Amino acid sequence: MNMLIGWLTGLIANCITLAARFITGARAIWLGCHASHNRRLYFANHSSHGDFVLLWASLPALLRKRTRPVAGAEYWQNTALKRFISQRVFNAVLVPRGSQGAGNPLAPVQQALADGDSLIFFPEGTRNLSESPLLPFKSGIYHLAHACPDLELIPVWITNLNRAMPKGRYLPLPLLCTLRFGAPIKLQDEETKVAFLERLRLALLAMSREDV
């Protein structure tokens, strides 16, 4: 039974990956680094619910197995289908939004890192539906980097997905999306939270420019 479910989830994952790639022609451009088995945290701009699917789909198949998206528990747990997709298919790390509930909301994320998994993370915390390219980063990503000093933080700029999968529409448009992977960033000794978040933000914005 477990084998059957494993096979089924693998098949669904492949179907979703293929569909995402076909519709968006997803093109990964590794500008600052190569695909690697190092434990990494890919942090990207967030404008669509499809963001993590596309980022996940653009990784080589072997890396996908050890790379888990970090997603909001409220959205991904409220129906059985979403629960199945987020937990079984994508093996997502679900975190409660905001600071509700007791304890550290990032505890499951830190546990995943401790297990040696790589993560897909959206430091803006919520989808950016404004005209500005990036919302201010939440401090969670700093705490993760602080807890794992050897963690490689990779900026990934996703273009056009907000046009291919606009908010509140069901039918995606087959427009081309590009993912630009930047150079790894690590937390430096005695770097403050504000300085680190700003450095991450600028590194991500730098990937949004077409000429790099």
Added chain:
Amino acid sequence: MNQTLWLFAGIGLLMVLATLVGKLLAWRKGNDAVIANLNARINAWWVMVFAIGIAFMFGLYGVILLFFLVSFYALREFLTLTPTRDSDYLALVAAFYFALPAQYLLIAIHWYGMFSILIPVYLFLLMPILSSLGGDTTHYLERTAKVQWGLMIAVYCVSTVPALMTLNIEGYEGRNLMLIAWLIFVVQLSDVLQYCCGKLFGKHKVAPKLSPSKTLEGLIGGVLLATMLGAGLYWITPFTPWQAALIALLVNLLGFAGGLVMSTIKRDQGIKDWGHMIEGHGGMLDRIDSVCFAAPVFFHVVRYWWA
């Protein structure tokens, strides 16, 4: 059938020759960017020749499917680089999911009247209506004009190639595939020969601001050679040798102009290539820009005087 085999055998021989020359150059000159790009282009040509060959084996429907896909990839490249807004969603849905399949369906059912006005008339009116429903006035005319332009180039113009299959030419029944082969062969060979002549003898830039790689020597050499080849291949067309030469000259000049126009748009947008799907060439639109301009005029010339 004999003609098809001869033509593809000739193209195959040409490809083998090109591949050998490419390999020889790579061996003689080593790591040279121009040579590497040349070899990437030749490899991509193999794939394109095979795709066309397979489509030809399936006749009308094969050709329709092939050019439907060409249109799809060209349209997505064009619209990806067109800054539409959220309000254009319905118009883009209509472009991708209605106009594109409908245009090719009309060819399949031989409905010429609707085929020739669906996009230039009905979609021309429908698209701005759909865009206006979103209630966003920012760059409204610019957005709708660009989406319409993309549909015309990527869908309407490209679809006139398979539409050649629907023409009834007296004494040429059942051979329309050869008309398509002749057009694609002459126009694409003109591109290749312009590139070769430009690289070998190019000195004077013909449009330095629009497309710095196009030279006068390349233009004259490429167009003349391709025109002679087009005339030499008159036996696969309904044309006499002189007619074939004149029409080849016409489509080659249009092809050159198409490359120039599309290059002007790219320059205006600040991009080098439309996309990345064809190694060494760029995107689909980079490869078919000349066909987009040559095919509609060719279609109507043949339809007016021969069909």
